[in-house]
Amino acid sequence: MIKTSDIFNISSEEQFKTLALDVFNFQFEHNKVYRSFCDLLYKNPSDINRVEDIPFLPIQFFKSHNVVSTTKAIQQTFISSGTSSSIQSKHHIIDLSVYEESFLKGFQYFYGNCSDYVIIALLPSYLEREGSSLVYMVDHLIRKSNHSESGFYLNDLESLKSTLIGLEKDGKKTLLIGVSFALLDLIETAELKLNHCIVMETGGMKGRRKELIKKDLHAQLKKGFGVDHIHSEYGMTELLSQAYSSGSNCFKTPPWMNILIRDPEDAFTLLAERSTGGINVIDLANVNSCSFIATQDLGKLHPDGSFELLGRFDHSDIRGCNLMVL
Helix, strand or coil: CCCHHHHCCCCCHHHHHHHHHHHHHHHHHHCHHHHHHHHHCCCCHHHCCCHHHCCCEECCHHHHCCCCCCCCCCCEEEECCCCCCCCCCEEEECCHHHHHHHHHHHHHHHHCCHHHCEEEEECHHHHCCCCCHHHHHHHHHHHHHCCCCCEEECCCHHHHHHHHHHHHHHCCCEEEEECHHHHHHHHHHCCCCCCCEEEEECCCCCCCCCCCCHHHHHHHHHHHHCCCCCEEEECCCCCCCCEEECCCCEEECCCCEEEEEEECCEEEEECCCCCEEEEEEEEHHHCCCCCEEEEEEEEEECCCCCEEEEEECCCCCCCCCCCCCC
């Protein structure tokens, strides 16, 4: 049995590697979907001696299968965003306390105690649907912040603007976290000058605006909010942990999360640092689902373990992997 206390108290690379192999062995034995995937690759624990040997489950499996590593009852199911005609990913959560510990400790690792911030969320597209893991996380952070000004804003941008101006005047430490199109909508009402606020975008125009490359998006947001840096959060329905960027599109992971880059032409070959390819995520907080996920994002890994997010694959299937039918 894997202890979550071990996951969230990793203090060295060797600890991470050892625990990752332990989690692989656990999920190989207890996750039917992942076991079938590994069997099709003719991979079993005797073949896995390094983290780099571990098979990564294509993220599309969360759309077509119940990816769980336990027979315990499901507490909640998080559902990805998408159109009514698209198939959405479902992440079945067995123990919400694991998710809460992951995002609280992850936030603290990069930003300190959330109670030090007024936390304001501008996430209309997420609030308008059920089952958002992002809304669950931010709602929890807001309640932990213990500031009366903290909260969600939907469409009342004038009220939000007044709140931000008031917080700036009072010199209160503030975090504004929002989806990209909504942040752009806000700065179109007036340019601000925020010296005490971290502005964090969670990505995505959600069909509301034309997609922008990250550099252009951040340039507009920096000008509109009067800040030197735009922070970013990298997370998804299928993960219980988040990576954060404090600017320049350079993301860092908490100690229980790691990134590898795979060859876009061969899903089972990993690339060296500074090479562009598909992002593979190891998220040990996913102990009750699957901790080894091949995403559809493109990125580049740096020697210090940080990574750049460069976009997404242009096609729906990951090349080199035709094992979706189990």
